[in-house]
Amino acid sequence: LFLRTPGSFVGHNQNILRPPESEQLDYEGEIVIVVGKGGRRIKPENFAEHIFGLTIMNEGTIRDWVRHAKFNVTQGKNFAKSASIGPWIVTADEFNNYDNLSIETRVNGEIRQNDSISNMIFKFPYLLSYLSTFFELKPGDIIATGTPVGAGARFDPPIWLKPDDVIEVHVPSIGTLKNSVKDESIMDWILNNPNENIQFNIPGKFNIKLSSTDNFLNTDIYPVIEKDESWEDISEDDYIGKPPFIQFSKTLK
Numbered sequence: 001l002f003l004r005t006p007g008s009f010v011g012h013n014q015n016i017l018r019p020p021e022s023e024q025l026d027y028e029g030e031i032v033i034v035v036g037k038g039g040r041r042i043k044p045e046n047f048a049e050h051i052f053g054l055t056i057m058n059e060g061t062i063r064d065w066v067r068h069a070k071f072n073v074t075q076g077k078n079f080a081k082s083a084s085i086g087p088w089i090v091t092a093d094e095f096n097n098y099d100n101l102s103i104e105t106r107v108n109g110e111i112r113q114n115d116s117i118s119n120m121i122f123k124f125p126y127l128l129s130y131l132s133t134f135f136e137l138k139p140g141d142i143i144a145t146g147t148p149v150g151a152g153a154r155f156d157p158p159i160w161l162k163p164d165d166v167i168e169v170h171v172p173s174i175g176t177l178k179n180s181v182k183d184e185s186i187m188d189w190i191l192n193n194p195n196e197n198i199q200f201n202i203p204g205k206f207n208i209k210l211s212s213t214d215n216f217l218n219t220d221i222y223p224v225i226e227k228d229e230s231w232e233d234i235s236e237d238d239y240i241g242k243p244p245f246i247q248f249s250k251t252l253k
Helices: 044-050 063-067 124-134 186-192
Strands: 015-018 029-035 051-058 083-091 102-107 110-116 142-144 166-171 175-183 197-202 206-211
Touching (some): 029 102, 044 051, 044 124, 051 166, 083 175, 124 142
Parallel strands (some): 015 175
Antiparallel strands (some): 029 051, 029 142, 051 083, 102 110, 102 166
């Protein structure tokens, strides 16, 4: 059991971001409960009274970061824009019951997950009853109900999501949530956070230290290594294989 922040999600037809800190971006197709009526200690037999509707989630996960702590997966579940939710909410009155729902996850058209809600370990009545025991559910809360087998981490070797992959999570009674994958742009982050100093690590490559100004160009980043050369004089030989820190600084002339 874990919480996700709103900033870790994007919407339907938007790009999911693979962060520079890891290549282990994975998918998890899930049916999501949207709470309509709040409450504490909800009885299992009354669970349906508290459901406003259902939607779909691709519960994107950075697998190596969920192993940073023994009993805590929060880090790997909350990278910015690493998951998606949508495309809309189907209200509870559109469902005769919740026992015949199915879910299918496709990556580039290949079916990776395909299962029925009847195989869920924790079904809707239990989830609402258990969660409301210690947590006051409120209208608008969303509950991801779990994912079937078939995530990329389960393959041998694992199959991680990469840029331009297309993920579709389909629930016949709800619709299809569709997203593509894009690498997170550090330059975009810098442009939105001027005058910040950033330091991060790309495993297997090098540590990078960035310093930004209001004058950064929105283009490729090139490195400068402890020298005061003009922009045009910088070449790959100046930075490839030169640990531990590389200073990037491109400014408007």
